Amino acid sequence: MKNNILIILKIVFILFISNTIYLNAQNTASIKEIKGIVVDQKTKAPLVFCNLIIDGSNISMITNNDGEFLLKIPKNYIDGVLIISHLGYEKKEINISSLENKTRITLVPAITELNTVNIMAKPSNPKSLVLETLKKKSSIYNNNNTLMTAFYRETIKKRRRNASLSEAVVKIHKQPYYNLRKDKIELIKARKKTDYTRLDTLVLKLQGGPFSNLYTDIIKYPEFIFTEESVNYYDFKFDKSTNINGKLVYVVNFKQYKTIKAPMYYGKLYIDAETFALINAVYSLNVKNKALSRDLFVRKKPKKANVYPTKAAYRVNYRIQNGKWHYAYSNIQLTFKINWEDKLFNSVYTLNSEMAITDWEIKNSKIVKVKNKMLYPTTILMQRASGFSDPKFWGEYNIIEPEKSIESAIAKIRKQLKKA
Known part of the structure; x- marks a missing residue:
């Protein structure tokens, strides 16, 4: 072909x-870093290629092969919502202000x-x-x-x-x-x-x-x-x-x-x-x-x-x-x-x-x-x-x-x- x-x-x-x-240098003073992992609620296995999106924006990230992510959030979205989704799982929404560094997020398999x-x-x-x-x-x-x-x-x-x-x-x-x-x-x-x-x-x-x-x-x-x-x-x-x-x-x-x-x-x-x-x-x-x-x-x-x-x-x-x-x-x-x-x-x-x-x-x-x-x-x-x-x-x-x-x-x- x-x-x-x-x-x-x-x-x-x-x-x-x-x-x-x-x-190039970048100014990091205006962002909040959230580092964490997304896992299956039952098996606790890391979930690869999960989508993480800041609601109401085009800012997004994806989890790596270890289910881990590092998301840099602009200060103007700190009071917003983080949406986590994965094929075959129920979507989850979390208030960004409640997230701490090294956070652990669990997703429930969808029937x-x-x-x-x-x-x-x-x-x-x-x-x-x-x-x-x-x-x-x-x-x-x-x-x-x-x-x-x-x-x-x-x-x-x-x-x-x-x-x-x-x-x-x-x-x-x-x-x-x-x-x-x-x-x-x-x-x-x-x-x-x-x-x-x-x-x-x-x-x-x-x-x-x-x-x-x-x-x-x-x-x-x-x-x-x-x-x-x-x-x-x-x-x-x-x-x-x-x-x-x-x-x-x-x-x-x-x-x-x-x-x-x-x-x-x-x-x-x-x-x-x-x-x-x-x-x-x-x-x-x-x-x-x-x-x-x-x-x-x-x-x-x-x-x-x-x-x-x-x-x-x-x-x-x-x-x-x-x-x-x-x-x-x-x-x-x-x-x-x-x-x-x-x-x-x-x-x-x-x-x-x-x-x-x-x-x-x-x-x-x-x-x-x-x-x-x-x-x-x-x-x-x-x-x-x-x-x-x-x-x-x-x-x-x-x-x-x-x-x-x-x-x-x-x-x-x-x-x-x-x-x-």
Whole structure:
């Protein structure tokens, strides 16, 4: 498939080039920080990818893989309400003034009741439902020029050990969903650190940076997964329905037909039963065919290395505000195995990138052009930033709370910098 999302995610195997520093100071006096964890009320298990939104604003955050969050709240919202929601759980509202740092929030699993009305109203053809969902971009999604603030994190692991960390705050100049113009991204702040002793003489770089995550927006960029031609190569089936915020959500499973040999996707689509809006999508690439999968990813590699992907997983979440849906969060995880001709053991690298919308505003005028800070789909973020020395680097910007393994790696980096 020519229009394939993985073309945007090609991996470049090249030696690292020196980087520049891009730093800015922020005033933190006008914010309140709330750090906490969201867990299941019964099992006490951390809840991943929970949405946290300040009611009456566009300020939001998402929990990490440990269920943890760090939310920076402007003083003018201290007397407001924090809304916490998660697919399959009842929505919870908490007065912000009652929240303390290191707070623990519990969510109650929601019971999906499929009454007679819901059963009768359920579409009989899951493929038709998906096609109808893709057609909704002009009616139920945000069709204004929108300036979004987002936090982006990119990590590279060799086996289980973090080898490289890159983070950035970006401004997304989001085009209306109804038109075909591509979104633009402006770099605001960024930093990175790489431990080359863990990468041998090889560095893996994720080409595209934040664009890779932005292009998982299936509604804005359906051509990367469901083209008019490729949609006929998928087998769609209904799964057990669920709910979010008390609303019924259809779950559609999809996978390529067995007769299709080219690498395609499989996963789940979560579709709002009332509006047919795509709420969430979790999917992966079929990488069973090593040769064909490799060709989708690898641009350059050493002659003595056989490189192929063993995992390519994606997630995209949408959020509704003022009756309109918009892109809110996405996560990409790519795992590669490298077999060297002259080495006994192979190398396994995992590249993970995630981006969360933390604030946004409607722009009535055309998207502004900022030439000197604009990023491009060919951008390799690691070449644009350096340094983890300042723990207060982000200031008032909301960021995704680091997972424990990443937090530990950052702590080691800071110790190394202090010794230096």
